[in-house]
Amino acid sequence: MRWTLKPKPDSEKVKSLSSALRVEPIIALLLVQRGVKTFEEAQKFFRPSLEDLHDPYLMKDMDKAVWRIEKAIAEGENIMVYGDYDVDGTTSVALLSSFLKSYYPDVSTYIPDRYDEGYGISYKGIDFAHDNDFTLIIALDCGIKAIDKVAYASKKNIDFIICDHHRPGSEIPKAVAVLDPKRDDCKYPYKELCGCGVGFKLIQALAEKRGLQINDLLPYLDLVATAIGADIVPITGENRVLAFYGLKVINSYPRTGFKAILNQIKKETLTITDVVFIIAPRINAAGRMKHGNHAVTLLTETDSEKAEMYAAEIETYNTDRREADKRITEEALQQIIENKEEEKMTTVVYQEDWHKGVIGIVASRLTETYYRPTLVFTKSGERLAASARSVKDFDVYNALESCSEHIEQFGGHKYAAGLTLLEEDFEKFKAAFERVVSETIEPRLLSPEISIDAEINLNDITPKFYRILKQFGPFGPGNMTPTFMTQNLMDTGFGKCVGKDELHLRVVVKQGNSNQFTGIGFGMADKSDIACNGKPFKAVYSIDENEWQGNVSLQLRLKDIRE
Known part of the structure; x- marks a missing residue:
């Protein structure tokens, strides 16, 4: 994974906003990163009003x-x-x-x-x-x-x-x-x-x-x-x-x-x-x-x-959807391996009996696995229908537009689209899509990025700090949950793999003389050698709450760790 630390905003703007709001500089920095630079803008950000809706x-x-x-x-x-x-x-x-x-x-x-x-x-x-x-x-x-x-x-x-x-x-x-x-x-x-x-x-x-x-x-x-x-x-x-x-x-x-x-x-x-x-x-x-x-x-x-x-x-339909999604994802992954297509710039798979209703979800899962612009095709009447998903900062809609001579119909957004084409055009389209993506995608976009808001110390994490962070929500594109990086973390000896199949990593860390924090990394068991060997490491994480036996404590939701 690529770790990208966001550029630090203008220090004078951060200092001015920190003073105006009477908050820690790190809070002001997070606000300025989100385009909030004045007391009035902060007021609108933290207190959204229906009066602010446009005519x-x-x-x-x-x-x-x-x-x-x-x-x-x-x-x-x-x-x-x-x-x-x-x-x-x-x-x-x-x-x-x-x-x-x-x-x-x-x-x-x-x-x-x-x-x-x-x-x-x-x-x-x-x-x-x-x-x-x-x-x-x-x-x-x-x-x-x-x-x-x-x-x-x-x-x-x-x-x-x-x-x-x-x-x-x-x-x-x-x-x-x-x-x-x-x-x-x-x-x-x-x-x-x-x-x-x-x-x-x-x-x-x-x-x-x-x-x-x-x-x-x-x-x-x-x-x-x-x-x-x-x-x-x-x-x-x-x-x-x-x-x-x-x-x-x-x-x-x-x-x-x-x-x-x-x-x-x-x-x-x-x-x-x-x-x-x-x-x-x-x-x-x-x-x-x-x-x-x-x-x-x-x-x-x-x-x-x-x-x-x-x-x-609807709950029954959702259960059926989950089962179909799991089966088709496994079949699609097998198809990629058998066809030796892991090294391509795109992922394009097709099977005529795949359920049209779940190919979009499967495309998302394949994108998570191989991190490539992805298309999942199935048979739909006399034609083939596909769902497309993309990686961060790559416009799959534009890529499809460049292949439009092989497509009957398409529509959608930068990161998700749908299309139909004639079966005899499938191979030509597949080759054209691979060519267009290869010629236009920056190589760095083919590995997932963790965008880090700021580097902080564990001592910066207090209940008051977290209370203010929660008010940054609702979170989503354009206002993602704040992500932090901390260096020189040491496991206190309680680090271990947890969960039914021990797929997850749980650590209890300190930084110098700081308070201890529990960190949980889902699907990160393979990082236990780095975290649990008695040597310092650095981590990228967001902060959330963990409730256990009636006690609520702050924890680090780990995204990645490195030596």
Whole structure:
């Protein structure tokens, strides 16, 4: 692993902020690294306020979207709320449909079938809308590239409003309104909203029309926070405010569906990490293993008994998902070894019977193993479908764009994308993808990086220091959990490998005359020779709390150690 110590920010700025806030210089340094340089900025950082959310009408086409929805309601039209089958899509649909239904009954939801219709807006969905007298479709978390499908709907007298956050192509669909902060001609101040975040801006604008206040929309923020966590968008700016209040809702007044999920797993206070690893996989499991409709049904259910029943079903889907994920990952790893592809710049694997619903998870696992831009393909009807995942600082979307002559359709982000292609183009695409990545990726990006915020001593770690660190949350891209490096650590003689298969490393360390701290390194048993040989070593870690038999103590969550 590469250890990269972040450059020290301007010492005068750190000193000035430390004095203004009356905090230790290390706290001020961490804040300046995150772009927080004044007392006022620190106040906004530590005390996020809903008043800091931007005016939704700053988003291009927002006025047109609100006008068209109001017209549909005034004229009694049927409205379809359409969204993708992943967490961002299903939470978006639950958010907008439940808001509209709170004052207008003729609203229905539609989630495309992952296997029959694929990603995004489908002709089948439009035909369904036409056959059932829907004249307005509001698409969430998809649609920015659906040029032909929006035109097809228009011929059937169906209007579209698109709420997306993916990068547009060279042409924008001819919809009534296209809300996407990543449009070149959109001057919205914050560009990193997820699909559910764009949906929230729409209900914020609609709520203003109806004389509602921002606090009236608080109950919807549990959905937004979940989408922010699951879609791995930066937790900065507006997203940080939305995630902060969304977590408060999840932990204080969760919607009935969330409460039913939480009852399944018996966890009390959730962080954004818990949302990503506990709630999001369960919501996702519905679309992966069965149908995304199940997730929307759970998220909009208000009857607790029904919600418990739906949550139990989704728990079953999640168990099935875990089993499929484990099996396919093992098969993919075996394929890489047999084909002797470990030395390539990319990882591209294919097996026609792999479950389409879990190839994205498998791609993430392979990326963790080989740390290469990764594609996992499976058969999907007459074509091959793939999920792509990338490594830090490499844009896999751009790489796919460079191979577009071999691809039928693709979309996504810098670090995650999806594509389909014809089976006869697979080998040509595979060769092109390897060539493009080889020519454009910097060699250093092919080994994982640990980004270190600062070097500190163990004596710097106090309960007060940790209390302030906790207030830096919610953590995520753009505001990661602070990571530290400490040198000259010595094991006090209690270091050992622990866990069922002794895969983890537990040490009790000191630095000179400092207090002792327990450190735990998951999957780091192979480092025991360095840590437990009586010689000094250095470690990279974050700080968290360990609760044991009712006692809570600070511990070092080890990320790596070196002699």
